[in-house]
Amino acid sequence: MVEAIAMAHGWEMQHDPAVVVIGEDVGANGGVFRATQGLQQRFGAERVQDTPLAEAAIAGVAIGMAAQGLKPVAEIQFMGFLYPALDQIINHMSRMRHRTRGRLTCPIVMRMPHGGGIHAPEHHSESVETLLCHVPGLRVVSPTSPARAYGLLLAAIRDPDPVMFLEPTRLYRASRQEVPDDGRALPLDQAFVLREGSDVTLVSWGAMIAETLQAAAELADAGIDAEVIDLATLSPVDAATILDSVAKTGRLVIVQEAARNVGVGAEIAAIVAEDGLFDLLAPIRRVAGYDTVMPLYRLERDYIPSVRRIVDAVRSTVADSR
Amino acid sequence: MVEAIAMAHGWEMQHDPAVVVIGEDVGANGGVFRATQGLQQRFGAERVQDTPLAEAAIAGVAIGMAAQGLKPVAEIQFMGFLYPALDQIINHMSRMRHRTRGRLTCPIVMRMPHGGGIHAPEHHSESVETLLCHVPGLRVVSPTSPARAYGLLLAAIRDPDPVMFLEPTRLYRASRQEVPDDGRALPLDQAFVLREGSDVTLVSWGAMIAETLQAAAELADAGIDAEVIDLATLSPVDAATILDSVAKTGRLVIVQEAARNVGVGAEIAAIVAEDGLFDLLAPIRRVAGYDTVMPLYRLERDYIPSVRRIVDAVRSTVADSR
Amino acid sequence: MRTVIEFRVESLQRLDPDGNAVGELPAFALDPDEVLRMYGAMTLARAFDTKAVNLQRTGQLGTYASCLGHEATHIGIGAAMRAEDVLAPVYREVGTQLWRGVTMREILLYWGGDERGNDFSGPRADFPWCVPIATQTLHAAGAAMAFKIRHEPRCAVATIGDGGTSEGAFYEALNVAGARALPVVFVVVNNGWAISVPVAAQTAARTLAQKAIAAGIPGLQVDGNDLFAVREAVSAALERARGGGGPTLVEALTYRLSDHTTADDASRYRSAREVDDARALEPLLRTRRFLEKADRWNADRERALLEECAGSIDAAVADYLAAPRPSTDAMFDHLFANLPERIREQRIAARRHAGTGGH
């Protein structure tokens, strides 16, 4: 996936001179995960800039550049280091268009690795999409394959508003896929149905899609036919796709790596309890990170939802059906 | 309410020499809302300190003090200025105990005005409790009357862990109530049933409790008997009280001032859709701030849920019952 | 111990409190029409400010941050900038904004709780009012970065208060601007107070200009009640920035003669004596004295100017008061270029309940 991300940067920088890349170690080093590999050599040190080590500055400078006509793509090195930038993102980036009645805008992409599972040090494994999803004026997007990373990142850069782009760390090098470098974007605000099924709807996003698909395969062996939805845009969610699916299956299990409490999964459950309640044959279930700190790596596999937990939740859901 | 808050500070500082107060303008000025009125005169400029204008510093210094045995009560001037402090709160305050296996702890209260409705300038009317409620290791509390402000603030200061204390701005001077200065705390982690009823459960918190109670009164006139729950501790929520209520009423309407998307209301809806689904006679409804920026004050009354919106939502819920 | 490097902070004054020139006046100060233009702008700023406070007191405007006493700093900055430069102001730079073409109606709309006030008809690229302290300094740095990348001969100017210099964002802005030699000027408007906190409680630094040293950029002090010194210093900084010489920090020493905002009561924390002393140094008086000494001003002209100001202010106020309440839809306008489906639904719902709220 990480090559697809670098490739999308390259395409767009080639075709749009307003696109600039900023972040810590994005230049000579090509990013700590190599997501900006080769860009500085290709486009120069003005358009691909290492910033001083300051996340508020990365976001704030991006806002200033964007308001004056550039399209910054900014990398935050890990999502756990996003917090110093939140003031700029929430108080300015998300509302510059609104505040100025469209006079100044923030066509910015903030990219950052998301989630755990790679035995990283403390603060390098966070899934705190909630903090961004709750903020009006932001789009939050997360890709789950190299092709979707390429297509969604292009869409994010081209979008005239700020997009938070969460890259699942443990998918960076998980799978190989030939992605044509054709400049074709995928749609934002739209979920992808990765697997059709009739017995239960599984909604997930980010790296958890892998476990969710595996669980669906195991469930199929056991005669339970799961539909798998990749949320893709985590905010605002594509409610229609989810509601349509639940109308068909009657059951909903949400899988998220983030802590359960006030997660995006809660929003999805709430939407269905509001607009699809009478379709439900069984209680909704959330399989989620526990409401505790993401532990250091010796315990991370106990924290991140396992295939087993998903399968068990689906089985209970089916068992609890009326 | 604001006098009750100053009184609770006074009691606890008098009885616990470890309690110190820090924040912008909390000293001679007594806080911009006068919530720390008179404290510096009474306890001196070491225990009641104006800080330089820097919210990350307020939180970070509080952490350092707390880890070395003090109990800081820190004021953030408005919730919209909390963001620079989030890094310290999320990466350190919420997890110091966990990280050090109990060796160092953060018995800190972060107080801040919450919500709109007082015709304040931009950024002074925010309801972003979601950002705190999602963070494991924090308690988030909001009082809705002078007596609860006094009792819950005492509980928050005495709690050995960090408590985010959200004070509803438009209740600061809304009602007068004699509150005895007796040092009695109220329980955390517990919702308050403010009104018993049998037809529908209304869950709310903060300033919206006022509109919710008024809606309940109007509904009673129309023959709909609403139970009103004041969440009080917004995270972790007292699920048992809510589930018991819904088991009785069969209907749930959640009222929040915050933007709807991934709000605390979503969590409550999700809990009931998981653990109380078969009790529900009607879809859950959320009456919430819209998923847009809190507007400047000329439109804030269109943004903040009105009594009418709550009443309409309850009526629809009753009408939609199976 | 070996000395590695040395620094000094210098201070500039061109007009003393009695209106006498100090040292060699810059060219613009020798052009009486230009001085009159600036004096007129200062006078308008003060008259408008007085009116705005009154509107608030009579319930016709929301909380408002007065600029009383800041006029020399504000107009000095404005006059030093070119139209194509970009301003990133705080919430108090009324004078600079008026100079740059933000209308009084727009200013009133904003403080009257209406986002349309931020849609400046004049300086289209200027940043809107900035309330979260110090954040605007990074926007100015970013704007300057854009100008630099595009090789445009434009500069950004950010203002910030003395209290604002305690926020980390301010130092990050100075540092990134220094590290990348960005065409930006930071003006610290040191008015002595951050609400109730005096500068001495804010920092142990004896000047705020010396904060520039942390970023390796030049910093200097000017008398912020001295129109000529402010304009001269900011002009020089802009010239250097435009020529590729990088950023400068200018500390303008002035005094907040008003309460912090109309929601504040400064008598709770500072003495009347202090305010009186400061009033003696205020900027309009000394500019007027300068003009009088040059025989360019008298009571009649002053009266005529005040009348002219009052006329344009009254017209703007009438315009403001006549502005219809924004529609409920305005909450959703401009949230996104492409409003997502879920939020379109909310817009419809909001119309249904428009005007039912009680606040």
Place this chain on the structure above:
Amino acid sequence: MRTVIEFRVESLQRLDPDGNAVGELPAFALDPDEVLRMYGAMTLARAFDTKAVNLQRTGQLGTYASCLGHEATHIGIGAAMRAEDVLAPVYREVGTQLWRGVTMREILLYWGGDERGNDFSGPRADFPWCVPIATQTLHAAGAAMAFKIRHEPRCAVATIGDGGTSEGAFYEALNVAGARALPVVFVVVNNGWAISVPVAAQTAARTLAQKAIAAGIPGLQVDGNDLFAVREAVSAALERARGGGGPTLVEALTYRLSDHTTADDASRYRSAREVDDARALEPLLRTRRFLEKADRWNADRERALLEECAGSIDAAVADYLAAPRPSTDAMFDHLFANLPERIREQRIAARRHAGTGGH
């Protein structure tokens, strides 16, 4: 222009790269046993560090941040502090931590992904490793504030990297410490690089010591490969802080001889030549030369020391490797003093699925 204030940054060296004394040595450097004790600690830090990198390479430890080349700075800081002082380190201060009594087993546990490593059995009040850059400086300021309020004669010491000086939190900490005259010492460990970004790209400031000027506090540079200079400067700063004289910033100039961490490949962004040049200045060699010249050291003693280090390291590693995996419950232990009901339920659920995850 009138000069308002002047500053200078000074630099201290006591031991040149050849191990010769420069100027007048402080008392501790004239006590051979004390120097041997510090040299032994530097040697242990290096040997332990080498072992930790090897453990990572062989899959027995997580990502690890080597302290190769930082030993003089680390031990100089440690030796200057009193036991009752408090350290707020970053992720690289292995030497200082060992000196203060953090055990090798604890260090390995932490980098081996186990929170128990932060439950220091030695310096109970020291702050744990701090990964979010610069945040620890505010903890040190807060600790110092606690000491000051309680009138305890204790100090806090925070370390921070060169890259870390770009974060706003760092300046906020300097500023609040200066404004309240807190007993805290900030040591900037300037090792030339922040991952791939050299200091010159991080800031236009020619020294990092001059960042102190922004806060109105003293700042000085020391040769960070010079054990004596580091200890002398930090000792003096601590003495002043303890006496009520407020904070100091010490910039220690050293070099990161290793990759940034074991996850990094420094050859992507810096030349072997630069590293070779820096290696010639490294701290162990020059301390050894000093001891040799004083006839207090020879190859035999060196061999014996290395063996002793290896022995204690091997024992600690064995201990670490034998530590049982924490129980699933450990995820919930110490989250709160009083675990709320909803999370107690999750603890039970977690037990049911313990060990089913695949990562």
